[in-house]
Amino acid sequence: MESNSRRGFMGKAFGAVAAVGAVGSLVAMKSSWDPLPSVKAAGFTTLDMSTYEENELITEKWRGKPIFVLKKTAAMVASQTDAQKERDVVVDGMHFMLAIGLCTHLGCIPAYKGEKDGFLCACHGGQFDWAGAVTKVPPPRGFDIPPFKIDGNKLVLGEAGPEYTKMKETGITL
Amino acid sequence: MAHFTKATSVKDWLNQRLAIEKVEKVMASEYWIPKNINFLWAMGMVLVITFVLLLVSGIFLLMYYQPSVGMAFDSVNYTIMREVGFGWLWRHVHGVAASVVFLIIYIHMFTGIYYGSYKKGREMIWISGMLLFIAFSTEAFSGYMLPWGQMSYWAGMVITNLFSGGSLHADGLVEWIRGDYVPAQAFLTRFFMLHVLLVPIAIMGLIGLHFAALRIPHVNNQDGDEIDFEAESKKYLDGDKAGSKVMRFANDFMSKDMMVVGVYLVFFFYLVFYNYGFAMDPVNFDPADGLKTPAHIYPEWYFLWSYEILRPFNIDLGLALFGFAQVIFVFLPFLDRSPNSVPASRRGAFKYWFWGMLIVMIVLTAMGKLPPEGMFSTIGLVAAIIFIAMWIALPIITSLEKKL
Ligand code: FES
16 A cells, blocks of 8 residues: 555656656747747848839838838829728828738738739739728738838838837728 | 577577567458458558658658758759759659549548448547548648749748638747748748658558557448458368458458559559659749749649638638538548448438539539639539538438438
8 A cells, every 4th residue: 555655656746747847848849939039130121212113013022021012193192092091101292002912811922913903812812902902802801011110211111110000000900 | 478499490589589470460361351342442552552652752852852942942953853863753753652642542531431431430440541631731731842942832821821810810820830921941941840750750650550440440341241350260260261251461362452552553653754744833843932922822633622612711711611621521430420331322312422522522623723713713612612511411311311
């Protein structure tokens, strides 16, 4: 009897030690798969907004992701609804559509088909208008807007300026 | 044991130390196989052979492949294809086997469904088989990443995005899986590890479980006969080989298996030498480019049916139904409420269910490959709904079935 309970105790003691070790190693394993600090740190891109042509979609790169920059024509700006206006990034009086160019469904890059047809995502047939809002599912929401800060006629991606923070608060972007 | 005698032969020496005679009996000479089974039962052996082909060709590819985003593409398409002697052979064997293995798995699976081999004490065979299917899918997907072509990159992007859980928007999880904001070096190296180490180990373990699950309840047969394996094997050992309903696995039954394997290998190497292209997507011969999506993204043919279930719905519903399609087959033994484990042709409505399911999956596969526009979208949507509805109907129609 006595030896039994002694064995039982040893079993439990071993279990406790093993459990602590197992939890510890899970934490280590989880962290080993986290993005590296160097990956997280790299990632500010500065764009000179005065170089863009009207109604010509330019794809920039930020954190490996494509960033759409579309300078709107005066006609486009004039025809905008309120919802569309709210998504505009205004730099030095020029209106831009700025967005992470990945479909919010599963992350393909939609192609720009011009002002009338907007963006078409070939992967599952999603569509967006030229302001970046969804016009055909499956994408659940309009393009996400990357964190930006306006600095004269420059735009710094990766830093959240007041305009971006406001967009985030009003739920225009996630 | 612990009592050793002077060995009379090498076999005897080993036998005293490794009990090889016992092992031989358990694994082969007294492993009993029913006589009334057809060539479809040989698919298990065909899969074993294909797995070995994958393993051997993979080892040779592994020696020259470079898991780095800058070099992966060239190490496959230049070094292995042009420089390494017979490197092209290993690659084509590996690529073709990776595709064909799914064809055989589907045949194996639908054979099991048709003959009711997942029922009455054989549930674990089915469940371990479905776990193997999942492991093979992971293996195929992680391997698809490695050449780091356009399709590799964008398939990696799309599939890892599935883990954001739609509106849950779990971007942190997705970035954790990738180790970066987009598929990049960390992603490639960890999928390389999964492909060559972790998943293969899991597959081998599951193959062991699958065999063990088969060894005890024994393999089903073409008529769904309940065979008394003990009595029948005794008959066989006593000399009544013709009267017994069972036979030895080795060498009696093996010879038939090997015949099928022989035919299969001829077909397989015909593909390897003359038609390897079907297993290689042309888009994947462009190096990965994070700033350009190919016009159409589609998975390999064996994932098309479940991909198509994802596509016509909004993101959350699509994901939920996709998840449903992934796991529902595992539950087949419990959803089929009828005790009959005979061929589908001798059962009631299940007969139509079986053929209906096969057709729906073929339609989904075809629609998954076509661009998601117009008519094709509609057909895909209807097929996806029928697929779901059929699974919901299964317990009802099978419980109405009378006992044979
Ligand atoms: S990724 Fe764009 S519609 Fe699915």
